[in-house]
Amino acid sequence: MAEIRDLFGLELRVVNVGLESFAAVLDSLGVTVLHVQWVPPAGGDPERARRLALLDDEDGT
Amino acid sequence: MIVRTLIKRSFYQDSVALMGVARELRGGAGIQEAAALMGTPANRELMEQAGLLTAEAAAAGPNDLVVVVRADSETAADRALARAESLLTERRRRVEAAGRRLPRTLDSARRQLDGANLALISVPGPFAAAEARKALHRGLHVMLFSDNVTLEDEVALKRLAVERGLLLMGPDCGTAYLNGVPLGFANAVPRGRVGLVAASGTGLQQVVSLLAAGGEGVSQAIGVGGRDMSEPVGAAMTLAALDALGGDPGTELVVVVGKPPAPTVRARVEARLRTLGKPVVVAMLGRDVIPGRDGSLHTVTSLEDAAAAALALLARREHRTHSFAGVEDAARRIAERRHALAAGQIAVHGLFAGGTLAYEALLILEPLLGAVGGNLGGSVASPHRILDLGADDLTRGRAHPMLDATLRAEEIARAGKDPDVAVLLVDVVLGHGAAADPAGDIAPALEAAQANARANGRRLAVVASVVGTSADPQGLGRQVARLESAGAWVLASNAQAARAAAGIAGGPRVTEALLGGAAR
């Protein structure tokens, strides 16, 4: 069973989703970070975005 | 007067980046006003209010980037739009020149970044829960910086996180430290023995900065968001974090920073604290908190005391609270400033970038000065005012005060003109992600306000604290010096600054209450 504590011994490898400034700071500190060029899902259409969220991989028939 | 528009179709940039662009454009020669926004309905309304909603801007869609400038001349407008174009495409060019292609989704990011273990999510609120859920499903820990996440979503997300043994820090988690890495708006502090669980960003920043000043450091600092200890959420993340810190050999002492938990939650949290097997300092700021020691639990009533208690416990010496670091010096300065006040100058006006710092100041001022007004809840008729400038309604359509001093400068000017105001109380927050020179950003306004007061036969006392460390990019020493050269009295902590303000405005009775009797 995974635990939060398992993270404590690892090198942090960050995926940054949102404000680019956060990734820039981490990068400047030598932290492994990859910035995601995030755009609002479904072109910002809230209904479709909601549907997309409910159709994530772990949901199913 | 020329108004010109630049539209970049299907070109998304985040709100902070865009505000930076707008600020740059506004600084251009001949530019009266500039806006850089995504073409969402809400933003179009903002543009309309600012008189910048051109026909092209009105026709833009939510995925289109809109830049509008109002300028003195065609040339100035052209120059500004060209600058906008180059600023906007600069990042893309830089990345592409480096040969890397930025992924568009969390999943393609994970394919590129083997072993990704943390998602730092700061997308707009309505989309944040879905991104967080995706990340948890993929087995990533999550720092959820975004606010405007519903309580319902928070409950579901934390349940999922606990099920998976993952962190969900937030929502509205602005600061955290994991494995020595500062995340979000965070100060440069050493690695050390203190583990923290914090419901607040600036609260955490104050405590760790003071720990660093005392020569100690942070093992892990886990943000849990402001609603974690509410009844619906049931302290889910707090309890999980405490378990993790309890079992972490790198953590010798735990500090909990937040507000008092909901009654139903309190017992569970306290029970976990007691069985942690490590000393715990509890700084849950509220009106009826009684400080003291109960076994391994040490309850304090200020952020400063939390750090002081932690330092004392680790050094195995006794911890005593003080009103001020140098009591005699403080007494002298308070008296100086009080005597210089004109008749009628009775009020403290606090203008804060940090919400928790504002709240802490309120809790300190109330018992000393009586009712305090402002925007921290409940309208109260009082000359005293504490404003949290980072509150939702004040940050709509504008950058947070930690990044942009415009609103604070306006409020400082207003205070300078107000004959009731005796003391201006401010916080200056340093660290990664904060503005490059927060002290310098408000110094001119502070100087002008004091000059204005003097010109009208008054003396405006300016009292400040700087939350930060010498290792911060802004440099604690440099920032303190800048404020002092602008006429501010800078104290070592937010709590001390609030007490100093109370002493100046409240008169001898208050000062005696503060200084008579060192240990509380």
Place this chain on the structure above:
Amino acid sequence: MTIGEANGRALDRLTSAQPVLMDCVPARAALGLDERTVLHSGPPLPWERASPPVQAAVLCAIRYEGWAADDAAGRRLVESGRVSLKPCHHAGAAGPMTGIITASMPVFVVENRPLGNRAHATVNEGLGKVLRFGANDASVIARLGWLAREAGPVLGVALREAGGLDLRALMAQAIRMGDEMHQRNIAASALLARALLPHVARAVPDTGAVARIADFIAGNDQFFLNLAMAAAKAAADPCLEILGSTMVATMARNGTDFGVRVAGLGDRWFTAPVNTPEGLYFPGFTAADANPDMGDSAIVETVGLGAFAMAASPAVVRFVGAGGFRDAVRVTEEMAEITLGEHPHFRMPNLDDRGVPVGIDIRKVVETGVTPLINTGIAGRTPGTGQIGAGMVRAPLACFEQALDAFARLQGVA
């Protein structure tokens, strides 16, 4: 099963396909085509909405079959319903550009070994004035006649003699030689010729016929395109019954509409108006002369080839102006944003043998707004003009949005 699991199954089925070229026989037999049906590319298409090259090609095929003496009579047959139009995809076939198939045309038979399903495509006519670009004159009919009389039977005999040709291995090799199987099939065509002609030589006693088929194949750089399409369709079709999967199994255009079919949504077409390709034009032609996008050849992108494999075929990227290797890689990486995985068999030496991005996920398309890019020839709008250029075109986002909405309703999420 979860959506993730269903997609895993769909991707696995798609990428473990083993298309084998078995035979070449008249469409009448292979497709059960009757005497009054004309197959066309893309989703279902009413005659009145068809673009001029498609209409011209339909009328030409009707004359070729002898169902009408001239186009006016042919038009009356179609408008009265006595001749009906039907998508190739509904009859087990895929056709490039206008994609016209009628009963007496010879079609290649490709079998997907693991599952036994079959897909078919005509013999590519070559370049210039051909049926697939809407040319409609006697030379087209003469060539079609030769294909039916001689080329088809010769190819059939040779393939039966060979016992089938492994198309997957051939395509994997062609990709390593700079083909992407849509706009560039020259290596694949050469490999096919090498594999097939010895069998032609052995199985066909008439040396004249051997020479004619050898000349025909050697003179057509795009000969393999139709085979790539049949192979891709054979791989993708069996995915159409995997419930709960959001993987695209068909992309096709008919010059008017773009159609998408999804693994978990079966035979349903999700359509929207096609876009017009952007690219480079042959001398004398401009974008104003272009017909809107058409062809079943987008089935190639559906299995990770064509534009998706652009990094393996940098020469192709020049068809949208100045572009070098970096742009080609960028295209492949962009397509990787919307796909489920990498193909285990089709690998790109230019990218350290990474597999081509394959298995378009409608969720990712809608989420990111990144639509599949398709490499394509550009036909002239005026019938008989033929190919006027080559370029790239995007699948319309609306198809994927509609598909997603339908999928959501099916899942009880709406």
